[in-house]
Amino acid sequence: MSALTFLEWAIVAAQVILGLAMCCATYRLVAGPRAQDRILGLDSLYSIAMLMLVTFGIRTGSTLYFEAALIIGLLGFVSTVALAKFLMRGEVIE
Amino acid sequence: MNAAGHLPAWAALLTALFVLLGAAVTLIGAVGLLRLRNFYARVHPPTLGTTLGVGSIMAGSILYFSVLQTRPAVHEILVAVFITLTTPVTLMLLVRAALYRDRIEGNKEVPGSEVAEGLMSFEEAIQETPPLEPGPGDQPSR
Numbered sequence A: 001m002s003a004l005t006f007l008e009w010a011i012v013a014a015q016v017i018l019g020l021a022m023c024c025a026t027y028r029l030v031a032g033p034r035a036q037d038r039i040l041g042l043d044s045l046y047s048i049a050m051l052m053l054v055t056f057g058i059r060t061g062s063t064l065y066f067e068a069a070l071i072i073g074l075l076g077f078v079s080t081v082a083l084a085k086f087l088m089r090g091e092v093i094e
Numbered sequence B: 001m002n003a004a005g006h007l008p009a010w011a012a013l014l015t016a017l018f019v020l021l022g023a024a025v026t027l028i029g030a031v032g033l034l035r036l037r038n039f040y041a042r043v044h045p046p047t048l049g050t051t052l053g054v055g056s057i058m059a060g061s062i063l064y065f066s067v068l069q070t071r072p073a074v075h076e077i078l079v080a081v082f083i084t085l086t087t088p089v090t091l092m093l094l095v096r097a098a099l100y101r102d103r104i105e106g107n108k109e110v111p112g113s114e115v116a117e118g119l120m121s122f123e124e125a126i127q128e129t130p131p132l133e134p135g136p137g138d139q140p141s142r
Helices: A003-031 A035-060 A064-089 B009-035 B046-069 B076-104 B113-117 B122-128
Strands: none
Touching: A003 A035, A003 B009, A003 B046, A035 A064, A035 B009, A035 B046, A035 B076, A064 B076, B009 B046, B046 B076
16 A cells, blocks of 8 residues: 555545544534533534645645635634623623 | 645655544544533633644645645644634633623532632632542542
């Protein structure tokens, strides 16, 4: 087995592992039990999706996925901050 | 994978190692998010994925694209630094909001609620805190 085949299978395995991690985060997002747990699940779902996009970029050899990963990271930060502010104050923009 | 036709073997193996390590660490963090019982305990494990997981997968990506394009491709550092800087900020905001909600509801399981209300000093609160109950995975000490 050449090294390139090993790399390909390793990336597929990493994507499966990241998919399992996304399932765990989705369970926490759906099951709760409270709003802060759901926000925590959403935040980790964002970061795992970003990692998944980077592995897609390595798999296809394209740097296009990197920009999508950057935007997802930014959106995850902004959305979690906004939701935490909503939990604290009851409104996002005062 | 047809784009990686002339990648040397050492770079391919090292990239595979980095990507697998990062994915495994992220899965460990997600399982911790699933299994821990308290919100304040559940805040901690996802940071495993956002520090070591992101760092490792980005290191694999940097190595792969640098060797493939025969020039340094370090723009992934941008994402890694951004995530490392923003995750503590967001989680601190989230925990502050959760603590505020729990204290408004008068939840007695919140750490330090008596201290915040001025009813008890910090040393008394530490002495009155019950010891943690052993979980299902904990072995009894002999």
